[in-house]
Amino acid sequence: MLARLAENLFWAGRYVERAEDTARMVDVTYHTLLESPASEVGGSWAQLLDVLHLRTAYGQRPLAPAEVLAFLVLDRDNTGSITSSIVRARENARSVRELISSELWESVNDLHLDLGSRDLRRELTDQPYELFKTIRRACLTIYGVASETMPRDDGWRFMALGRVLERAEMTCRLIDIRYQHLEDLAGPSRRLVGANAERPRGADRTDFHHWIAVLKSASAFEAYRRRYRSSMDPADVVEFLLLEPDLPRSVVFCLSSAMHQLQVLSRGRPSRAVRALGRVTASLQYRDVGELFDLGLHDFLDTVQARVADVAEAVADEFFRHHPVGSMHAIATA
Known part of the structure; x- marks a missing residue:
């Protein structure tokens, strides 16, 4: 196998995992804070940024929920955001289409297109749980499709x-x-x-x-x-x-x-x-x-x-x- 293709497959796996992990951890943090005192909000988001290794990239911006959510979900300049991870996973998968199953490519591409068609900023405000569930399930579907269709x-x-x-x-x-x-x-x-x-x-x-x-x-x-x-x-x-x-x-x-x-x-x-x-x-x-x-x-x-x-x-x-x-x-x- 060409080194370039092997690397693209390696990073496709990493980026899908990163997107799923981020969606799950953001979801848990968000809903845990709904029942927590206001004094814990900033510290909890700071901890999550540390877990995701993104505290330095976030910089000195306020640790307000809306800003942190936008950074972790929407920010294309943040290579660890969910949308950025899915874009990169798709790019890597597209470059090796001859090595992966058509079902796997469709699963990755469908998630990318679905996120692109949504008003993500509105969904983060109105129904973040449904958005995170959709992303998690789509990533798990990608794993399942890869497992069942690739030699x-x-x-x-x-x-x-x-x-x-x-x-x-x-x-x-x-x-x-x-x-x-x-x-x-x-x-x-x-x-x-x-x-x-x-x-x-x-x-x-x-x-x-x-x-x-x-x-x-x-x-x-x-x-x-x-x-x-x-x-x-x-x-x-x-x-x-x-x-x-x-x-x-x-x-x-x-x-x-x-x-x-x-x-x-x-x-x-x-x-x-x-x-x-x-x-x-x-x-x-x-x-x-x-x-x-x-x-x-x-x-x-x-x-x-x-x-x-x-x-x-x-x-x-x-x-x-x-x-x-x-x-x-x-x-x-x-």
Whole structure:
């Protein structure tokens, strides 16, 4: 496969994932704030911008809901906005139409045309929930169509690899930013500081709703409740989102999936990308959540994010012959 085509498939996967993640997290934040005190509004939007790695790009603009929503949904100059991500996903898909199924191309193109035909600014004011639901479902449809209509060849694998690497970075930042905020709210007496420390006996009402929002932001709330019932222990939430091997959005699941795709693409060669991905995957697979708190959760997650970005750069070096442009990591450090 030509390097250019492989890269386009890789980024098509990343951009569709980015659009879906953004729509879901904006939706959860927006509706959580409807029942929150006014004093929390600015801070919650700032946290979301941090999770999406867009705080620097947003600049010093007021953290008013209307302005943040416009930036995250409508702003074509923001490469992380939903409309920008869908435009870029379509451009990448259009350039590889001979390698993808006609059904997949139609799914991506239909979403692009649908967004272009809507009065998005009005819908953000009148019915944001319906808009975000439409975008999320359309992105999930794209995943389903790709899964059911594409052979498991190199093209499929590059697209799947881009999607799970994007998802791993996003889940890492979600855990990191939200946990830091909630730990600060809890105060020193209730912080989780290690495996041998006394763990809190449950979250208070405010924390409970915040942790529900975190789980919903990763499409993991219902799966979590089936596992832990009524518990909302912070350590359990972190463990589930980070280390649960059967949860599609957990970091371990994403990195294990990426490893499978990359090993096949590398034809069994111990490439730099495979070695880098193997190290970061192993650092999670054989950890207990208590160890992570002993090590320092924030520092550990920072390290994981940096290593995932290194994997993406190694993939670009080995398969695309240049460094990736447009990733959240690259945008943030440009």
